[in-house]
Amino acid sequence: MEKWFNVGKIVNTHGIKGEVRVISKTDFADERYKKGNSLFLFKQGEEKPIELIVKTHRNHKNFDLLSFEGFDDINQIEQFKDGLLKVPESQLGELDEDEYYFHEIIGCTVITDNGEEIGTVKEILTPGANDVWVVRGKGKEQLIPYIEDVVKEIDVEAKKIIITPLEGLLL
CATH class of the missing domain: 2.30.30.240 (PRC-barrel domain)
Known part of the structure; x- marks a missing residue:
C-alpha cells in the first residue's frame, strides 16, 4: 500500500485562468512544485486521487500559486478547493546529512x-x-x-x- 505525504492544501482559486492558491506544507516548495512534477489531489469523499501535472508555480503573499496542465480556467479548478495535494513516498528524494523531512x-x-x-x-x-x-x-x-x-x-x-x-x- 502506497504511503502518501501531504505537501499542500488548495484553499481557493486565484484569478480566472486556472490558478489555485495553496497553503504549502512541504519542506521544498520550489522543488516539489517544479514545472512537470506530478502532484496528487485528494478530495474529501473520493477514493482515488487525481494526478495533476504542475504547469506553473509562483509565490504571492504567503501562498504558493499553482496551475496544472489541462486546466486553464477557473470553472475547471473550482472543484479542487479544499483538496489536499500529496506525493507518494516514492517521490521523496534523498536528503543530505542533517536534513530532514x-x-x-x-x-x-x-x-x-x-x-x-x-x-x-x-x-x-x-x-x-x-x-x-x-x-x-x-x-x-x-x-x-x-x-x-x-x-x-x-x-x-x-x-x-x-x-x-x-x-x-x-x-
Whole structure:
C-alpha cells in the first residue's frame, strides 16, 4: 500500500485562468512544485486521487500559486478547493546529512540537554531565515528555532530531539 505525504492544501482559486492558491506544507516548495512534477489531489469523499501535472508555480503573499496542465480556467479548478495535494513516498528524494523531512520531525519528543521534557513537535513554521518548531507539552506552546545554537541532536528513529535552550527561550 502506497504511503502518501501531504505537501499542500488548495484553499481557493486565484484569478480566472486556472490558478489555485495553496497553503504549502512541504519542506521544498520550489522543488516539489517544479514545472512537470506530478502532484496528487485528494478530495474529501473520493477514493482515488487525481494526478495533476504542475504547469506553473509562483509565490504571492504567503501562498504558493499553482496551475496544472489541462486546466486553464477557473470553472475547471473550482472543484479542487479544499483538496489536499500529496506525493507518494516514492517521490521523496534523498536528503543530505542533517536534513530532514517535516514528517520526520513532527511527532518527535523535545528534551533539554538537562533531561527536561519540553513536549512534542506538532507543527513546523517556515517564516524566513530558519524553521520554527511548535512544541506542545504540559504548559504553553513553545516555539523552538531550528538553529545550530539550540538544536543539538536529532534522532528520527527514536523520535527524540535534544536542545540547549537559549536564555529566555522557554516560557
